[in-house]
Amino acid sequence: MTEEAAGTLPGDGRHMGRFALRRRSGRSVRAGQRSVLAGLALPSIVLMAAINAYPLVFALVQSMHGGGLLRLGRFVGFRNYLNVFADPAFWSAATFTLIFTLCGVFGSWIVGFGLAVLLKPRFPGRSLFKVLLLLPWIVPIVVTSMSWNWLVATPRSLLPSVMEGFGLGPVMFLANPAIAMLTVCLFKIWISYPFMMMMGAAALESIDKSIxxxxxxxxxxxxxxxxxxxxxxxxxxxxxxWILMTMFSVNDFATIYLLTGGGPVNATTSLIVLAYRSVFQDFLPGYGIAISFAMTAVLVCLSLLLFRQVRKMDL
Structure with missing residues (x-):
């Protein structure tokens, strides 16, 4: 009986040994490459950590003191945090921040993703439409907020004048608390939907046409x-x-401050605006930083929950 008939080939052992050797060498090469890349990235990582760690640690220390902008003051422990959670203004700002964030995330996603679906088929002028729809995101926020102020800020602005012409009376968009909240949320959707449109368009392009x-x-x-x-x-x-837009919305200071300044009667005061007022207008940096750390804790927990959903989709 030949070796082939017996089921053994003369070079099987040598081939298997060479294959195992190549696998081990390939692993060692990849491990070496990872070590080299980690070594090259380590100085930048250490530098970035040092640059960000100092202000973070100093802010944490300052949140536990009762001083002003120029002096650290005496140590008060967690009293600033307790005062924050006992302050009705904090919970009012937290409620508006939640409403503002939900509108910013889901409102802009519905508009942006809907436009991405509508613009997916090819038709004449599609590229021009895309560029025009990106303008609210491209134009600086100062210009956009001034444009909206020109539209709604005073009784003689365009939209109040039009509504008064239809017999609806003088509508004070930024003087009525409920209407001001609605206006700020619509403004947030207006400047945020292009980002969602771009994310949606990129995701739609990844779907195979054969499906x-x-x-x-x-x-x-x-x-x-x-x-x-x-x-x-x-x-x-x-x-x-959604994760990115949640972070953008919670930390969005310019949109609210440039349009309403947090008014009227604090109806559109978000947590970031309240923190700014506490630090730079009331000169209570410990209190304002405590608000910021509370915001950060909520954002981290929410981001972890959403990232867990992303991981489940990868499994």
Missing amino acids: YEAATLDGATPRQQLRHIVLPMTARSTFIS
Whole structure:
């Protein structure tokens, strides 16, 4: 009986040994490459950590003292944090921050993702439409807020004048607390939907066209394709865009301060605006920094929850 008939080849042992050797050498090369890359990145990581660690530690120390902007003051421990959570102004600002964030995240996502779906088919002038729709995000926030102020700020502005012409009376968009909150939320959606549109357009481009073709052959309607193909296959990008927009909205100072300054009667005062007032107007840096750390803790917890959803999709 030959060696081939017995099921053993003469070079099997040598080939297997060479294959195992190549695998070990490949692993060692990859491990060496990772070590080199880690060594090259280590100085930058240490530098960035040092640059960010000092102000973070100093802010934490300052939040436990009762001094002003120029002096650290006496140590008060966690009294600033207790005062923050006992302050009705904090909870009022937290409520508006929640409303503002929900509108900024989901409102801008609905508008932006809807526009991304509508602009996915090719048609004449599509590129021009995309550029025009990006303008609210491209134009500096100072210019955009001044434009909205020109539209709604005074009784002689454009929108109040138009509504008065229709017999609806003088509508004070930025003087009525409820309408001011609605106006600020709409302004946030206006300046944020282009970001969501870009994220949605990038996610839609990653879906293979053959999937749509197969669904069409099976008789799926556009609504069914949106529900069972588009939304599930873009969910990972959607969660990431929600995380980013949540951070943008909670930390959005310019949008609110330039449009309403936090008024009227603190109706549009968010946590970041309240922290700014506490530090730079009331000269209570410990109190204002305690508000900022409370915001940071909530953002970290929320981001961890959303990132866990992203990981589940990768499994």
